[in-house]
Every structure is written in structure tokens, then in C-alpha cells.
Amino acid sequence: MSVPVQPPGGQQPPNVAVDPRRRRVRRPVVSGVAAAVLGLALIAGGIAVSGATETQTTTTSDTSVTQEQAGTPPEGFSGGSQSEGQFGGGQSGSGMPQQGGSSTEDGTSTSTQAAATAATTEQQVGVVTIVTTLGYENGQAAGTGMILTSDGTVLTNNHVIEGATSIEVTVESTGQTYTATVVGTDATHDIAVLQLENASGLTAITLDDDGGVSTGDTVTAVGNAEGTGDLVAATGDVTATDQTMTASESGTESETLEGLIEFSAAVVSGDSGGPVLDSEGEVVGITTAASSGSSTIVAYAIDITDAMEIVDQIEAGNASSDIVIGYPAFLGVQVSSELSSSQPGLGSSGSLGSSTTGATIAGVIDGTPAASAGLAAGDTITAVDGTAITTSSQLSSVLAEYSPGDSVTITWTSGTTGTSQSATVTLIEGPAA
Template sequence: MTQVFDPPPAPDAVPEAWPTSSSTSSVVVDAVLPRRRPTRDRRTAALVVAVLLAAVAAVTVAKVVSSDASVSSTNGAATPAQPITEGARPPELDKNLDVARVVSIISPSVVKVSVDVNGANGAGEAVGTGVIISADGDIVTNAHVVVDATAVRVLLPGTTEPVSAEVVGTDAGNDLALLRVQVPNLPVASFAANDSARVGDQVVAMGFALDLPGEASVTSGIISATSRTMLTELGALNGLLQTDAAISSGNSGGPLLNAAGQVIGINTAVARSSGSTTASNIGFAISSKEIQKVVTQLRTAKGGTARAEGYLGVGVDDRHDGGRGAIVSQVQPGSPAGKLGLREGDIVRKVNGEVIDGQAGLIAAIRDLSPGDTVQLEYARGAETRTGTVVLAQRPQS
């Protein structure tokens, strides 16, 4: 019987600050896992990688805020950067969705990703989806599709034999990976203009759901929300698009498309019911803006060099009064936050002018910056609003 095997979270450094979350929410956010099946004569148990936001948010927050290594590369040669093809917001978005037309546009650029894995959960195979982003063989997918990979293969549209793919680099924090195949003249997907997706826009999700035989599966829906920030066991993901289009295991790394057939996101996570809390048709995709930023970084990674993440030196918690921002629960002495004078109980409201939505928002904002970056913080202390500037540091060695 085919089983679903969930990848473990990306390894992270031991946190030195632990927030004090007391939330009791029971909504579960899952990575949209690749469809995994065990190899012959190998027994492995099916696991659930669901992250209960209440139960382990504290662990996740401390890890991500403290971490300084999220981008790794296995490729020693840099490739000249080629921008992802991007288009303006087209008039088709304001008309009725023609799913067949969207599929005909994107299908030549959607590939099946098959992975041999050998990790903590044992040996097996995983299947996900990828999108061609350059004519000379670059493909973007989710990082969790290739975690613990020993071999990666890509089945191109219209072909019967998979080709070997190289993992150029992965960014576990943003759940994106860049693959490369040695095949010329590939059809490239067009990406929508940054921030062009609007709530209510009709969308199509595409991918190799459940590793069903044949072509990729297609579902449709709308954009339910934009700029979502969520904690999953893979980390804090920000700038997410929320959709009610059905997303399943195997859709990992597949495109979320607008009515013009442009990629507006990469499918990465779903929410599901837990206990008395009901979640229906809630999926999440990494936005095209995040994809383009991360792909640029992965294309310039060299020889296993890891991108250092910014370090602020705080433990944080969500607010429980309905307000926006993140509560400081702990400050590390001598850290950038300590030098600024942040205290336990302060509420960080903005980073570089952008409003923070909870602990996940602060995690993601700091993670996306680098040591040496100058950051302006707006925070509240009691009834007083304060601003201050910090220079992010390297994470101290434990």
C-alpha cells in the first residue's frame, strides 16, 4: 500500500531564547508534502509532520529568529543570472476563468520531480512538482521535496524517460529549491508581476497530486487572502497567498496560476482540521515576489556557501488581544536587541516600516535580512511608541 512519508524539519541551531506562547489554537498547517512511497524490502512508518501552532510555536520561533544558515548550495559553479520571465497584470484576470486555456499555456513548463530519499525516516521515494524558469534547465520546486535526497529526476512534459537533475541550492527557511537539468531550449513559465494578485482573483493549482498516473492534476478556486504569514514545521513563511483551490500531497512545488496562465505562486502548505477547529479549503502558495528573490540568491550560491540570516537576539510571542505585532518575551544580553534597549513586554510593531503580524511575521522579516543590515524597528512600551535602529549580527556560536 502506498504511504505518505513526511520530511523532517530542516536542521537548525539550538535556540538560546525561548518565547512563552500560551495560545490554544488547534488549526494545523502542513507542508504540502511530496507523495512518498517506500522502496522494496524497506519498512518505514507513515508520519505526520503537521505543526500545531499552539503546541510548538515557541520552539519554531526561537529556532528561526536565532538561526543564521538557511541557504545551502551543492553546486560549485555560478550560473549567469537570468531573470524569471515576468508579465504585467493582464486583462484576462477580470474575465471569467478559462481553465483549459490556462492549462494549455502552463503545461509545457510543469514537470514531475521524483526523488530518492534516505533520511531519519528511512529510505524511499518522493514525488513532487516543479516549474521551468529558464530555457537552459533551471527548475524551481519546494525545498521539502528534495530534503534528504540521494538522487533527483525530472520528467519533462511530452517525454517518457526522466532526466537526472542537480540540486543547485535550497533555502529551507523559504521552502524553495533550485534544480537544474542539462536539457536545452525548454519552455519557460511566465511569472506574474509582483503583488499583482488580488483577493477574489480566480486561480488554478496544478501538480502531480498523490502521484496519480498520467498528467498533472488541475484544480481551481480563488485567492482568499494575500500576505499571509504562517508557522509550519519547515519554518516561518511570509508573503503567502491563501487559496481555496484544492491542494494535495504531490502538489509540492507546483504552480498557482492566474487566469492568464502566469505563475503567481508555488504551492507549499495546507491547513487542516484538528480537534474542534475546522479548516476547509485553505491552501497556501509562496508568492512570485518571494520566489524571484530567493531564486536570485540560489543562482549566485557557490560551493556550499550558506546565506547568513539576520540575528536580532530576542524570543517572541504572539499577542492575545487581537492587535498586530509581536511581544518580546526574552532579550539576549549584548545582542542587537539588547543594545537597542528592547525589554520583555515590548511589542514590535514594524520592521523597516512594514507592519508585523505576530511572532511568525517578526521571524520571517529578520530571517530575510542579513548580518550587517541596518534595520529600523517601531515598538510599543506601554502607551508609548518608540523607534530605534539596529544593525543585525551574526548568530553567536553555541
């Protein structure tokens, strides 16, 4: 199958392969005492327009004492929201419960959780809906975010904007829509910071200032549920704090989020990136994941204190192994993956049969440096600026060290003639991380 050398945004996970219609649908495993098999997925935008592959996932939870088989997730829920051909970051796929909880086969809800309701005027303050265009996938995605400053700094999940080539943000309390640019991203901790263009006089969210939440506290998640563009509020109780969730897409290496708030609100796809409010209306977390396949939804939020520490690093321009400032450099190739599925938006090809050690190209995106250099499907990239390339994941990590505008020399072996060739290209600005 194939993965893009540079997943949108340049945060280069090692050869991550994902179903093309799925937005970072993960398999979280939350540490705890008792175990219950549930389906979990990151919540990123609204609903999928086209069908997506279903998946079953597992978790261990402090709050469950029985084990049950995960049910079939309803089609159209999972990571973010998008139409066909997702490049990562909005919703598509499956794996998220329907709003208010899972349903039985005859359609009767078995959840005892309170159904979500329209967000009040107070709950909408500082909350935005996000729609991204996934230019390399011919799709769109949707999610939620929070205004941090009056001039338009916005906080959201990385997976909400991953793969975006353009981002539109609507301030729901006023109806005003802005174009947004990416200030920086942290894919490891699932945080992204955006800047609204020509924004001023905006009302920001109120951050919690009295020590966060404890087990048993009532909280409310506000978000762009199902990507409809209307804010919805889902209320529940904190069931645990300081949780660790290991998330992985099928066939990929796992990623871990720590220090999470676990709560019982009936959140759904589209709520990702939205605020979790305490009883005083202050933001204590960012909704980032929830379960499916069970009658009771278990949701997870990144603690706002942890999120703001990353925001501070991004705003200071402190790039690191986790943090990407701005947009990544982009070569524009699809590469053959050692894994069994494909990275969103770049299609799949399986093995191309090259015996040369390196990163075998599955396809080249028109209008990119790779296309200009004459790279083609079947070629194998063997070096970048003299650094030997032995795997597609190594190619990703090497290219991640460059910035848009940098010139690099690419060396490859032709898939048709077997000869070694090279060309110097100027890397362009890629889609969001």
C-alpha cells in the same frame, strides 16, 4: 531519540527531530483575526507507501469565524511522497486532506470546493514532476517543480528535495526525464533550485508581470497530486495575501514563512513546488502548504516575486546563513537529540547514557567519514577542529560551516572506555538540504 548531525542538505536546523516516516510535516499558524483549529502540513510529494504517524495541527485564519476540532487526517498524506524511512523532502506521513476536501466518517465529502481535474495542455507547460531517491533511508519521494530556463533550471520547494541522494525530473508536456543536481537551497524560505543535466530547448513557465494577485482573484494550483506522475489542476479564490505562517514539527523549534498567498483550491500532497497560476495562466506563487481536518481546504503559496529573489541569490552563488550552494558537507553520524522525536532517515535511540558533555552518537552510517574514523554508537563528540561541542545542535551548526572535501579533526570520548580519541576525516557530499 536521534537526529542526524547534518540534516540532508546541510541547512542545519537546531536539533530538529522528526518522525522517520514524515517529511517536514509542520504545524503552520497563519496570523489573522478569527481563529479556527485546522490541521496543516507542508505538501511535498505523492502518497506514502507505508503507514505514517498521524498528527493534529493548528492555525489561525482570517477567513474562519468558528472553532472546530481538527479531524483525523487520512493516512498517507503530509510532507512529500515516499516509501518507508524518509530522510526529509518527499511525501509520507499524514495530515493532508484528500483531494477535493476532507470527508466525513461515512466517506461522504463535506467540501464545497471544486474537485481538482486533469491539467490542460496549457496548464502543463513548464511544469515538471520530481521523484527523489532517499539513499540513506531506502525510500523515494515525489513532488512538483517549474522550469525557469530553456536549458533546465528548475524551481521547487526545498522540502520536496530535502534528503535526496538522487533526483529525477520529468517534463510532463514531453515525457522526457532528466537527472537533476542541486544548484542551491534555502530551507528557511523553503526554496530550492535544480539543474537538469543535458537539457536544452525546454519551454519555461511564464512569470506574472502585472503585480501579483488580490483577494478574490481566481487562481489554479497545478501539481503532481498524490505523487501519481499525472498533473492535476485545482482552482479556487485568493482569500488573503501577505500572510505569515509559523510552521513547526512536533517537539521542534518553529520556522516562519512570510508574505504568503492564501487561497481556497483543493490542493493535496504532491502539489508542493508546483505553480499557482492567475487567470492569464501566469505564475503568481508556489504551492507550499495546505490545511486538513476541515471540510474546506486552505492552501498557501510563496509569492513568486519573493521566490525569484532567492533564486537570483542562489544562481549568483551567494551562500548565507539561509542559502546553501550545492550539496552540504556530510560526516555521517546520528546524534542523540534533546528533543522527543527523531530526524527522518537516521532512526532513534533515546538516551545512550553518556555523562560527557557533547553530542552523543546514536549511530554511524556505513561508508561515511564517521565510519572510517571509527566512531561508534555511544561515543560523544566533544570538539571539531578545536571548537568545543556541547550539544548536538551545536555540532550541526559547526559542521554546516564546512564544504565537501574539507578535512576536519573530530575529537570524541569513547562510550566504552571513557578515553578521549581524535581522527582527521575528509567530509563528503551529503544529501540535499
